[in-house]
Amino acid sequence: MPNVSRRTIALASLATLAATLAPKDRAWAEKKYGPGVSDTEIKVGQTIAYSGPASAYGQLGQAEAAYFKMINDRGGINGRKINFITVDDGYSPPKAVEQTRRLVEQEEVALMFGMLGTPLNLATRTYLNSNKVPQLFVAAGSEQFANPEKFPWTIGFQPTLRSEGIFFGKQILAVNANPKIGVLYQYDDFGKEMLSGLSDGLGSKAAAIVASESFTPTDPTIDSQIVKLKSVGVDTVMLFAYAKQAAQAIRKIYELNWQPDTYLHSGSASMSATLIPAGLERCVGIKTARYMKDPSDPRWRDDPELKPFYEWLNEYLPTANSSDTFFLSGWTFSQMLVQVLRQCGDDLTRENIMRQAASLKDFRNPGLLPGSLINTSRTDYRVVKFMTLERFNGKNWESAGT
Structure with a gap:
């Protein structure tokens, strides 16, 4: 009987310990959300030039919206749909600042994505970093967007301009x-x-x-x-x-x-x-200088990595010119954000979104040239580093042989 009593006491103690630890364990498993995130959606903001001197680049925003629609039609990311709010900035830095503040303060987006142009991204960078809002994969190549020490909430995509x-x-x-x-x-x-x-x-x-x-x-x-x-x-x-x-x-x-x-x-x-x-x-x-595949180049016509691109374009942008690099660029940029959000799992705080953007390991984006792998870290915000020289032959781009 004494042995049974000790065993009973031991089991009771274990049960008490388990009950004490259980709330903490459950807390670790709880979903973590920042602004713009719920069980059903992730709000993503963007300003881009749908008008003004750089309006041709508005096709990037159109392509990205179409890509996120495809993702949503397939169930979203970890069960959440992307609510992509893309607005016109006219390629004007003051207007970009105004629209960015509206997206952050009124729409309460979780992050900003894919803004076009060096001057516009510089104009909004201080505000976004001061408010700890991720400024992800900007469509501008300045080295100033690869400076995690001073601006840890801003990361570019393409090879730097320098x-x-x-x-x-x-x-x-x-x-x-x-x-x-x-x-x-x-x-x-x-x-x-x-x-x-x-x-x-x-x-x-x-x-x-x-x-x-x-x-x-x-x-x-x-x-x-x-x-x-x-x-x-x-x-x-x-x-x-x-x-x-x-x-x-x-x-x-x-x-x-x-x-x-x-x-x-x-x-x-x-x-x-x-x-x-x-x-x-x-x-x-x-x-x-080329760092992405060119859909107008016959070399990539039967590329298995681009088969999903043509299928997506045919279904979601059927009137688009498949040879236009802007549509491939939008498709390529969008996959970066989707990868980051997938890595976030159920921790969709702004801090973790930025952490995952700086934790990409040998990520292969199919829109990039063969041999290009993406690796980022807390000290290295240069996303795409590989490029080659190409020449236009009157019909398409071809390797310049160097």
Whole structure:
């Protein structure tokens, strides 16, 4: 009997201990939500240029909305639907700030996603970081969006503008030991960082930049800048511009019967937004840095990784041009956010959303070039690092062989 009593006491003690621990265990399993999240939805905010000088890029927002609709039709993410609130900022920093504040303070979105443009993202970055709102996978390449020490709530996606400029500098010297380089650049942080990176890539040959002409997004034309570059004997032209001005520059170069070696910012290498408006015959020989697959390139026509892209496009955007890189870009960017939210599980606090964005391990995004894997950490916010040089042949982009 004494043994039985001790056993009974021991079992009773274990039961008491279990009862004491159970609430804590249940607490660990509880769902954790921040603003904009419930059992049924995750609110995601975005401002993008549906109007104004960069309105061609509004197709990114349309594609992202269509991708999230597909995700929702398939049950959402861990049972929650994405409520994607995308609004027009006209590519105006003040309007972007106004719309961002409305999305955060009135709509109470969990995070901001995919805002276009360096100046707009810089304009909203301090506000979002001060309020600890994730600013994820911005559609701008400034190194300032890969600075986790000072701005831990902001992360980019594409290769940084500086790294692209460095890449161009090295590629130029690989084919021309003594170039005379002229630069057309947008007079803001975007253009200035590209120009700085180019100088760094040229190294001891930085003096090869013999002329640089700037413009603002609202300038009606850049014809005079192109004429000035030609007048100083430039043999290599860098177009650090978005679609509208890039197309204008290509047309003007052609009209001048000028044939410099021309390099185009990767973000403007779109068939529909830049090359077709410029005239495909005028674009032959132009080079760009490529980090994503191009749906207009025959190399990727039967790519098994892009089969889901064409199926999605056919079902959710049936009138879209499948060769337009903006739609593939929107499809690609959206998968980044979906991956992060999946990794969050039931912990959808803003802190954990940001933590997961900085914890991607060998993530393979099918829209990127083969061999490109995404790895991020608390000290490394550079998302895509791999790129190659490509040349336009009059019909599509092809490898430039370097």
